Amino acid sequence: MLFNSAIFIFVFLPLCLAGWYGLNHFGLYRPALWFLSISSLIFYGYFHPAYLLLILASVLINYGVLRAILRFRKASKLLLALGVLANLGILGYFKYCDFFLSTVNGITGSNIPLRNILLPLGISFYTLQQLSCLTDAYRGKESDYRFDEYLTFVTFFPQLIAGPIVLSEELIPRFRDLSLRRFDAESFASGLSLFILGLAKKVLVADLFGRVVDFGFEKIYWIDTASAWVVGLCYSIQLYFDFSGYCDMARGLAEMFRFPLPENFAQPFKAFSIKDHWDRWHMTLTRFFTRYVYIPLGGSRKGRIRTAVNIFLVFAVSGLWHGAAWTYLIWGALQGVGVLWSRRKFLRLKPGVLSWFFTFSFIVASQLIFRSGDLDFMRRMLTAMFTPKGVHFLPELASCLAEAPEFYMITRAAEALAPGALNALYLILLALMLLVAALLLRGRNAAKLCADAKAAAYPKRFIWLLALLFTAVVVSLNQVSTFLYFNF
Amino acid sequence: MDGKKTALRFLKRLAAITLLCMLAVAFVVVLFDPFYHYHGPLPGMQPVLEERDYEVIGTIDHFDYDAILLGDSLVENTNTRWLSELFEAKAVKAIRAGGSNADLLFYLDRAYEAGELKQVFYCIDRAVLCADTTLTFPENDYWYLVNRNPLDDWKYLWNKDVLLKKIPIQLAYNTVLDYDPGEAYDWYRTKTFSTESMKVYYEPQENFDEAQPVPAEFEENLALLKERISAHPETVFYLFYPPTSLLSWDKELREGGLEADLAMIRRLSTAFADCPNVKLFGFFAAEDYAATDHYMDVVHFSPEVNYAIFEDMAEGRCTLNSTSVEDELDKLKGMIRDFSGDKISGIYPEAVTAEAAQLP
Numbered sequence: 001m002l003f004n005s006a007i008f009i010f011v012f013l014p015l016c017l018a019g020w021y022g023l024n025h026f027g028l029y030r031p032a033l034w035f036l037s038i039s040s041l042i043f044y045g046y047f048h049p050a051y052l053l054l055i056l057a058s059v060l061i062n063y064g065v066l067r068a069i070l071r072f073r074k075a076s077k078l079l080l081a082l083g084v085l086a087n088l089g090i091l092g093y094f095k096y097c098d099f100f101l102s103t104v105n106g107i108t109g110s111n112i113p114l115r116n117i118l119l120p121l122g123i124s125f126y127t128l129q130q131l132s133c134l135t136d137a138y139r140g141k142e143s144d145y146r147f148d149e150y151l152t153f154v155t156f157f158p159q160l161i162a163g164p165i166v167l168s169e170e171l172i173p174r175f176r177d178l179s180l181r182r183f184d185a186e187s188f189a190s191g192l193s194l195f196i197l198g199l200a201k202k203v204l205v206a207d208l209f210g211r212v213v214d215f216g217f218e219k220i221y222w223i224d225t226a227s228a229w230v231v232g233l234c235y236s237i238q239l240y241f242d243f244s245g246y247c248d249m250a251r252g253l254a255e256m257f258r259f260p261l262p263e264n265f266a267q268p269f270k271a272f273s274i275k276d277h278w279d280r281w282h283m284t285l286t287r288f289f290t291r292y293v294y295i296p297l298g299g300s301r302k303g304r305i306r307t308a309v310n311i312f313l314v315f316a317v318s319g320l321w322h323g324a325a326w327t328y329l330i331w332g333a334l335q336g337v338g339v340l341w342s343r344r345k346f347l348r349l350k351p352g353v354l355s356w357f358f359t360f361s362f363i364v365a366s367q368l369i370f371r372s373g374d375l376d377f378m379r380r381m382l383t384a385m386f387t388p389k390g391v392h393f394l395p396e397l398a399s400c401l402a403e404a405p406e407f408y409m410i411t412r413a414a415e416a417l418a419p420g421a422l423n424a425l426y427l428i429l430l431a432l433m434l435l436v437a438a439l440l441l442r443g444r445n446a447a448k449l450c451a452d453a454k455a456a457a458y459p460k461r462f463i464w465l466l467a468l469l470f471t472a473v474v475v476s477l478n479q480v481s482t483f484l485y486f487n488f
Numbered sequence: 489m490d491g492k493k494t495a496l497r498f499l500k501r502l503a504a505i506t507l508l509c510m511l512a513v514a515f516v517v518v519l520f521d522p523f524y525h526y527h528g529p530l531p532g533m534q535p536v537l538e539e540r541d542y543e544v545i546g547t548i549d550h551f552d553y554d555a556i557l558l559g560d561s562l563v564e565n566t567n568t569r570w571l572s573e574l575f576e577a578k579a580v581k582a583i584r585a586g587g588s589n590a591d592l593l594f595y596l597d598r599a600y601e602a603g604e605l606k607q608v609f610y611c612i613d614r615a616v617l618c619a620d621t622t623l624t625f626p627e628n629d630y631w632y633l634v635n636r637n638p639l640d641d642w643k644y645l646w647n648k649d650v651l652l653k654k655i656p657i658q659l660a661y662n663t664v665l666d667y668d669p670g671e672a673y674d675w676y677r678t679k680t681f682s683t684e685s686m687k688v689y690y691e692p693q694e695n696f697d698e699a700q701p702v703p704a705e706f707e708e709n710l711a712l713l714k715e716r717i718s719a720h721p722e723t724v725f726y727l728f729y730p731p732t733s734l735l736s737w738d739k740e741l742r743e744g745g746l747e748a749d750l751a752m753i754r755r756l757s758t759a760f761a762d763c764p765n766v767k768l769f770g771f772f773a774a775e776d777y778a779a780t781d782h783y784m785d786v787v788h789f790s791p792e793v794n795y796a797i798f799e800d801m802a803e804g805r806c807t808l809n810s811t812s813v814e815d816e817l818d819k820l821k822g823m824i825r826d827f828s829g830d831k832i833s834g835i836y837p838e839a840v841t842a843e844a845a846q847l848p
Contacts, residue, residue: 006642189495192502405652412657416665458498467505475513476648 001046003195003249004203006477012043013253016157020257024181033148033175036257040157044121051120054094055155058123061086062130063150069137070144080138084131091127094120099324122161124321126154128288133168135292141169149175158253162246164264165284171259180258189458190450191255193466197446198248200469203476205440206242208404208433209234213371215400219393220380226391228384230430232364235371237437240268243282248446262287269441271359272351274338285321289314311343312336322370327378331370338362398426401433514645522654524550525633525644536658537672540564540583545634547580547672548598555579556599558592559611561675562730565791566798569670574802577607581672588619589709596716609726609798612713612756614749618703621712674791681790682781683835689785690735692832692839696846697744702751710759717763726801727760728769729753729808731777731793734827735835736786737820738842741828746848750817757813769801770808773819780835821848 001008016039023032045052065083069076092100098114105112133153137143145153145168153171154160174180216223216231223231247264254261264283271277278286294314300307312333319332342348349355365385372378399422402411407429414425444452453462518526522536524546529535535551537543548556555577557566564583571579582595592610599605625634632640644650661667679685717725740746753772760766771777777796782789800806808816828842 184492185495185499186491189498192499405648408653409656409660412660454495457494458501460501463498463501463505466502467509470506471509471513471646474510475646475651478643478647478649 001043003246003253004199004473004477006474007046008043009474012039015039017256021181021183025183029178029181030148032181033152037148037152037155040152040155040160043157044155044160047121048118054090054120054123055126058087058090058126058130059151059154062134062154063147065134066137066143066145066150069134076138080134083134087127087131087134091123093117094123096320096324125163125165126160128165128285128292128321129154129167132165132288132292136168143168145172156254156259158250158257159261162243162250163282163284164247164250164261165288166261170262174259184258186454187258188256190454191252191257193252193450193453193462194255194446195249195252196466196470196473197449198245198250198252199473201241201245201248201446203245203473204469205437206238206240206245207476208406209238209241209437211400211404212397212430213238216397217371217377219396220377220384222393222396223381223384224389224391224393225384225387227393227397228368228381229364230394230397230434231381232368232385233434236269236364236367237434237441239367239371240265240441241437244446251447263447265445267441267445269360269363270356271363272355273342273348273359274335274362275342277359277363278335278339285318289318293317308340311339315339325373326375327369327372330378331366334366334369338366395423395426398430399423401426401429510646513651516655517645517647517650520655520658521546522650522658523633523644525641526550528552533658533662534667535669535672536661536667537581537669538657539654540585540673542630542633543672544582544584544595545598548582548595549602551580553578553580554603554605555607555609556596556605557581557583557609557611558596559583559609559730560613560616561585561788562613563609563611563794565671565674565676566794567668567670567674567791568672569668570795570798571609574798575607577609579607579609583673584624586615588621588624589616589712590619590621590623591625592616593712593716594623594625600720605720605723607724607726610713610728611730612727613730613732614752617706617709617752619705619709621705621708676784676791679784679788681784683783686733686735686780686783686785687835690739692738692836693742694840696742696842699747700744702748702755706752706755710755714759714763717760717766721765723765725760725763725766726769727766728797728801729756729772731771731774731782731789731797733783733786733789734778734780734823734831735783737778737824738828738832739786741824741842741846741848746824750820750848753808753817754813757808758810761810767801768808769797769806770813770816771797771800771806773816773823774806775819775823778823824848 001012003009016036019035019039020032023029023035041052041055044055062083065079065086069079069083072079094117097117101112101114104110133143133150149172150168152175153166153168156166156171159166212234213231216227216234244265251261251263262284266280266283268277268281271280294310297310297313298306299310313336315336316329316332319328319330319335322328322332349358365382368381368385369378372381401407410429411422411425414422449462453459456462520530521527523539523542524535528550535547537547555571555575557563557568557571557579560583564581564585566581568579568581571577580599582592582599584591584595589612596608625631632643713727717723737746740749753770757768757770760768777789777793782793784790797806825842825847829844829847830841832839832841
């Protein structure tokens with residue numbers, strides 16, 4: 001089920017909220033938790049019922065290992081290793097099997113048939129989440145959870161498909177706090193506001209920029225330098241509004257249930273260095289890799305060279321985690337190099353326009369690698385970006401906006417009244433889109449907007465903004481599109 | 489406590505304003521109703537018909553008409569004004585591109601539910617008659633317009649394309665742009681009709697396949713059609729087998745479909761003999777209409793051909809019945825022998841020509 005679908009907004013969510021608060025109202029606290037986890041499984045299985053078997057198997061295996069770690073402390077290291085192997089084995093099979101086979105085929109010239117395994121949604125997210133839980137138990141943190149608590153923690157639908165990556169210590173204690181089981185208008189109002197803003201970011205902004213990106217990649221053989229940079233810019237904007245929009249929705253939904261989720265974005269395009277960017281972008285992933293990969297590898301405690309290797313490794317692994325393709329690995333490795341660069345004092349620029357510009361350009365170019373999917377597309381896009389090929393394709397790129405409902409009448413009118421000015425109009429529309437996106441990126445983020453509105457006792461203009469955005473989103477629901485982060 | 493009160497007040501206001509906005513959008517859609525789901529064109533406005541699959545059903549349910557043109561893309565370029573001039577018919581078009589007899593009969597049934605019909609013009613080409621006998625409407629796309637379930641109307645009432653594309657274009661065609669509603673759903677404007685343009689869509693296969701039997705669906709489709717005809721003796725049914733290009737006949741010959749085609753035409757000529765309200769026409773043997781320069785691809789002909797066949801029907805030419813059918817089929821076979829046995833080399837120099845043994 002998609003957050004931006006009618007079935008979710010008008011059927012699933014109201015029923016789920018009513019069931020949750022209804023059961024809790026009558027003191028049925030444990031059935032309420034079961035209700036929430038079963039609802040979450042319905043939400044998950046709606047995409048593809050067969051995925052349910054995998055997620056349930058994964059939960060059962062991990063819960064079994066968790067209990068074993070708590071019970072057999074002396075063997076906890078071995079049990080943790082088994083748990084990690086099981087998780088990585090499942091993830092490896094479903095996500096990396098074909099990548100591995102095609103790489104072997106490429107290197108050896110063999111022709112091993114690919115398995116064409118359908119990647120189960122959210123597998124990367126719930127695998128990391130459960131790995132963190134096992135590791136915390138091994139480290140002696142409070143992890144004595146009941147099965148219904150653990151199941152709800154893993155499957156809680158707002159964060160199940162694409163994060164934020166939540167730790168058990170953040171969620172399960174709140175499940176246990178029965179004072180939070182009562183409906184609270186303040187939490188609900190905050191959550192609803194954030195959910196609507198997130199919906200609008202995804203549906204109204206990200207999907208519009210997605211048109212330009214898809215068209216650019218469709219026409220990759222004709223693309224020139226200016227167009228490649230514009231496609232890169234549009235993709236960075238699309239990715240940010242798509243993923244941060246999803247996270248805002250997730251946080252908003254969780255807030256409606258009175259379970260706040262951690263923030264995942266802090267205005268990443270304002271960063272002055274790549275390290276700064278990664279402190280602001282997908283923060284819960286950075287936190288996971290720092291806690292559970294970087295620090296166990298030795299972190300910065302074993303000398304400069306080892307630190308550099310650790311950083312590079314963490315980002316390379318993060319790249320592969322995002323997708324099973326060489327482009328993801330290259331993207332991750334580049335991020336590692338960028339972070340290492342920004343850690344060296346003599347290479348680092350002082351925070352200012354120049355450092356912002358280089359950081360932003362680096363992010364835009366590297367995110368195009370992320371989008372490319374295969375090495376040939378990556379090569380073509382980077383060649384277009386970094387070799388002078390002019391601007392002749394730009395009007396055609398912008399012309400893909402002609403069919404966007406938002407601009408349809410303007411372009412049809414221009415077609416009838418001034419066909420000679422059409423190309424100029426397309427370019428103006430594209431420039432306007434970029435300008436609006438820049439203003440949105442410069443302004444307050446969704447969470448801050450909601451917090452400020454709450455502090456100001458929800459002024460009328462904020463209520464009108466939400467109502468108009470929600471109406472615009474509902475009107476756009478016939479053009480349901482898939483979230484970019486679902487397949488990572 | 490204040491915070492709680494503020495939040496509750498916010499939630500109430502948000503719900504009220506959102507409802508207001510949603511109702512405003514729904515009101516605009518119901519008022520202009522670009523797919524004619526609730527009513528016909530507003531007084532003083534002419535219909536704008538550009539989205540065939542979305543608009544046909546609304547046209548049938550809510551327009552004022554006494555005749556209907558049923559068929560696939562072959563008759564899409566027909567201007568309903570011609571039917572008015574030639575048959576004094578106030579007609580609507582019910583087109584189902586690549587559709588089936590079942591879909592077209594579904595439209596016909598809906599038309600009878602909406603009112604009386606004086607005339608039905610039905611293009612019964614090979615594709616329509618051999619199609620599956622079940623409906624082919626996709627459930628997820630525009631079914632909400634076809635079914636009569638008001639609960640799924642929200643897909644129409646709150647629809648970005650309807651609001652930002654269809655309503656403005658309806659207004660534009662009624663104010664500043666020229667539009668002829670008779671030409672609803674036409675596609676010919678961007679196409680070129682010539683031998684050169686059609687030949688790129690067809691490559692004669694070298695071998696000649698074995699003859700195929702008549703598909704079982706043919707008789708089932710005939711029976712379904714006849715059921716409607718018998719149920720409505722007050723309506724005159726103009727059934728016509730449309731013009732077919734020489735390349736299309738060549739294709740049938742090579743792919744082993746020709747014998748079945750001939751058998752189907754022969755069967756068609758007698759199928760409605762006991763239906764006095766049927767006027768049956770066959771344009772398959774008309775050499776003028778089969779000429780390759782009238783086509784954009786193997787099957788789709790120009791609007792001039794569309795006009796000519798309705799003119800023929802109005803004047804009673806090209807009728808098909810049990811007495812004329814053998815002559816017509818002989819003419820057709822002669823045309824095919826002439827083309828596939830010899831003339832095809834003029835279009836495809838490399839093509840293997842049909843030998844006497846393969847020719848009909």
